[in-house]
Amino acid sequence: MGEKLKVGLIYGGRSGEHEVSLQTALSVLQAFDYNKYDVKPFYITKRGGWLTGSFLPAAPASVDELQFKEQQSAQSSAITSLFDGISTAAGASLDVVFPLLHGTFGEDGTIQGLLEMANLPYVGAGVLTSAVGMDKIMMKKIFAHEGLPQCVYRSFNRTQWEKDPGFFIMEIEVSIGYPCFIKPANLGSSVGISKARNRDELQAAVAYALRYDRKVVVEEFVDAREIEVSVLGNDEPRVSVPGEIISSGDFYDYQAKYIDGKSVMQIPAELPSETAEAVRSMAQRAYLAIDGSGLSRMDFFLRKEDGKLFINEVNTMPGFTPFSMYPLMWKESGIAYRELLDSLITLALERYAAKQQLQYSS
Template sequence: MAKQTIGLLFGGCSGEHEVSISSARAISRALTTPPNADRYQILPFYIQKNGEWQSGEVAQQVLASGQPLAVAEQPDRVSRSHLWQFPANVAEVDLWFPILHGPNGEDGTIQGLLQLTQTPFVGSGVLASALGMDKIVMKTAFAQAGLPQVKYLTVHRHEVWSNPCIFPKLCDRIEAELGYPCFVKPANLGSSVGIAKVRTRSQLEAALDSAASYDRRIIVEAGVTAREVECAVLGNDQPQASVVGEITYTSDFYDYETKYTEGKADLAIPAPLPEAITAQIQEMAVRAFLAIDGAGIARVDFFYVEQTGEVLINEINTMPGFTATSMYPMLWAESGISFVELVDRLIQLGLERTQR
């Protein structure tokens, strides 16, 4: 049988550009390892930070080096007509593997574009990707599915910036309804970008101002003393849940630096939890996946409040980090599915979803 051509799409216009390159390198290695090497051939496509698509030598160079193009090689802006001049060899792709993280990558935008090409792709479609990226509508979907969550409030940028009379009242409401500590987050960013844990009024004011600079919609969540656990999901209409993993760290919370600096966080896989709690987390992970109409891949994050026995859903990530040391593939490795096999399964799930 002829090999299928996998369009490996990476980089992207987001703050997680470098993480995407690391994920793509790991997937590339898996695709060139037997038996995948006998089934697939890779056609890499690199999206620069300015949105321009590159294939051929440029994409191969970035994939081989693990480094994005130098800023001097990526002008801030390219002409709109150039943005639509995709490389000619996109027509050779049999299936897309869009390993893009954050805005413009896992928020439904690239998924809509790939859907218009009428070519199968790995992962969730437009709806689930958009729901999974927007923390506010995500929580609405979880509430509708009966999944317990921490208490939260939605804030709009105009409440923070436009009227000096509104802002103090907003802070009063947050303090009255959520108290301290609480977390302030932009609604549509990943990897803990723009997130702050606050304990005082001055910290709250600064955090709201910062979050408003990233997004016009903000979510403020009540702090909770809990263990942070994660579960991976694999499948389409009948998804499976992996073993559960736990993240521990010494920093104040699981921020960007802690996530991506070696030695800042420890992973326990499987997590040392009571069997009943593990089963509950796995069941809730599948419910969350189905609630947003997920496909192929997702990682679902939870809080386990050990003192009360509560399990609270935090969020779902429809395109989690995919390096050899990322939580998602490590959870499946512990569940009996190797990295190489996992990549193959995701491709087959993408084909299955399109055929049906």
């Protein structure tokens, strides 16, 4: 057998989705084919310290009490850990990096930028795509330019809101009405999202969203089914069968996603064939519009009243445990969990090889 690929697994991170990242990393570590790969884990604490060593597959008592054989100081900066710590601690340069970081400082282009500077191949979307996928406002603007149908929305930043909240309240009430959803522009896992049914709830929801980001998106309420698909590939992406989320709550918030365990995933979704094909086609268009690579999960609304389809958002590093929607939809489409890991690493190396052919100076 040939030499094993050296894979650096980065997980944890400073975002509110730290625990979700731990679940994903543990699942991936347990699924790798160790006849093919030599895996080096790198854990980022909630405070931003980098540790490397051996991840023991046991649930930690708390986030920073991982059963970890520390080989690096938690005081190392990200830059030091990347350019010095990762390569030297691994004993040799890594062949590819697999960032399993969700949300801020992981899914938003920041870690991708560090990996680009280090000239390391990595799994998933690039800097621009990651940033656009995280920023709901920029994402919506690109989807609008592509002509993809979306629900009505309005957006503003903290300064604009504080300067004239009355203007935005009036605009929201006239163009969107109640109920409506208020979201931080840059955050994942439905953190910071509220449903407002009147003006008082709207103002409270905006204040809540501004705790998590300086920009806010307000969206109309659509009485709809929540349909999702998984996308895999670079310039010629494949799309899985659609799945459906049947939420346990008023909407699919963090509680419904990760805590109460009552939400139901229907895979494949019970859809007419033409609707399923429309979802898959729209997902491919959206993926190419943001220059996706590696993987993404695309989320849609299917309005109950008339069957109209709206694109909701893209997740460039979706949940990746064996029980998450992304791998489950691929499993139903004929690609097993371990095979997905192989495909993602192959796609990362293909994209890296293509970029090495580019000329960066005259």
